[in-house]
Amino acid sequence: xxxxxxxxxxxxxxxxxxxxxxxxxxxxxxxxxxxxxxxxxxxxxxxxxxxxxxxxxxxxxxxxxxxxxxxxxxxxxxxxxxxxxxxxxxxxxxxxxxxxxxxxxxxxxxxxxxxxxxxxxxxxxxxxxxxxxxxxxxxxxxxxxxxxxxxxxxxxxxxxxxxxxxxxxxxxxxxxxxxxxxxxxxxxxxxxxxxxxxxxxxxxxxxxxxxxxxxxxxxxxxxxxxxxxxxxxxxxxxxxx
Numbered sequence: 001x002x003x004x005x006x007x008x009x010x011x012x013x014x015x016x017x018x019x020x021x022x023x024x025x026x027x028x029x030x031x032x033x034x035x036x037x038x039x040x041x042x043x044x045x046x047x048x049x050x051x052x053x054x055x056x057x058x059x060x061x062x063x064x065x066x067x068x069x070x071x072x073x074x075x076x077x078x079x080x081x082x083x084x085x086x087x088x089x090x091x092x093x094x095x096x097x098x099x100x101x102x103x104x105x106x107x108x109x110x111x112x113x114x115x116x117x118x119x120x121x122x123x124x125x126x127x128x129x130x131x132x133x134x135x136x137x138x139x140x141x142x143x144x145x146x147x148x149x150x151x152x153x154x155x156x157x158x159x160x161x162x163x164x165x166x167x168x169x170x171x172x173x174x175x176x177x178x179x180x181x182x183x184x185x186x187x188x189x190x191x192x193x194x195x196x197x198x199x200x201x202x203x204x205x206x207x208x209x210x211x212x213x214x215x216x217x218x219x220x221x222x223x224x225x226x227x228x229x230x231x232x233x234x235x236x237x238x239x240x241x
Contacts, residue, residue, distance in 0.1 A: 011048050011143040011159050012232075017044045017125070018147060029110040035101070037113040037121075044125040045098040048091070051129050053146075055136050065095055078136065091128045094121065164194040174222045181206065182216035199227065207231065216217045 017040055024036035053061045056072035066083060071239055073080055081088045100106060126144055133140045169176040175195040180187050180200050199219050206217060219227035 008141075008143070009112055010047055010054075010141070013043055013047045013050070014143055014146070017047060017122060021115075021122050022114045024113075024118045027115075030161050033115060034112045037115065037118040038111070040100060040118040041098050041121050044121055045094060048094070048128055051141075052132060055132050055138050066092060076136070087131045090124055094124045094128065097121065163189050163192065166197075167194050169194040169197075170193050176221070177204065177226075178220045179221070180218045181208070181210070181214045182218070185215075187218065195221070202229065203229070 009196045020036045020040035020043065023028075024033050024040060025034055027033035041135060049062060049065070052069060052072075053059050056069065056076065057073035058068065058075070061068040061072060070080060083092055100110075126147070130140060163171070165171065169192045171178060171189065171192050177193040177195065177197055177199050178189050179191040179193065179199060180189045182188075190206075193199055193202065203217050203219065214231060216228070216230045218225055
């Protein structure tokens with residue numbers, strides 16, 4: 001799995017949903033499995049509501065979801081939904097599923113949910129968010145396309161930190177550009193670039209493709225920091241506001 005730079009609340013909660021789904025698959029007993037499935041459902045619906053509020057420009061969408069969405073759609077001058085079929089009917093079913101675990105006194109035997117419930121629920125939330133963006137012709141956020149999570153963190157500290165010198169540049173040359181990352185509180189130089197290189201491309205590639213939960217990147221030249229950024233990636237041990 002590639003770690004992603006989590007830069008919005010919606011994205012953060014979506015990683016919670018994916019994590020809960022994966023844990024439900026890994027759970028060894030029905031008690032844990034049911035807990036993770038319910039977590040997946042409750043947080044999944046929260047993400048969908050947040051996205052609908054944002055896309056439809058209406059922060060009041062919530063408890064009366066169907067009526068609230070109808071009003072927001074009308075205010076935007078868009079055609080109304082047909083809630084009786086397709087993805088819109090499915091979204092109402094997702095809402096009812098979530099309601100069962102929030103506002104209803106369920107019998108205990110209904111709390112032992114199968115992993116398939118979480119898998120189907122996540123797919124429904126994902127499809128619903130994709131559809132509302134298509135319907136309103138607004139840009140689809142990249143994070144909703146992610147559906148991977150590693151599950152349990154084994155706490156391993158192992159790993160190999162490699163320094164790559166590009167195009168003849170050396171770390172001894174003060175004009176060279178040195179790119180470092182922060183991992184578990186320690187800084188590791190990882191690439192040495194020639195002077196006047198496009199180091200921002202290297203930084204962007206690291207954020208996109210790095211396979212460990214790094215918490216920051218620093219770029220040096222002549223012993224001075226010329227660029228610095230803080231990252232929030234699921235699995236990192238540091239949290240920055």
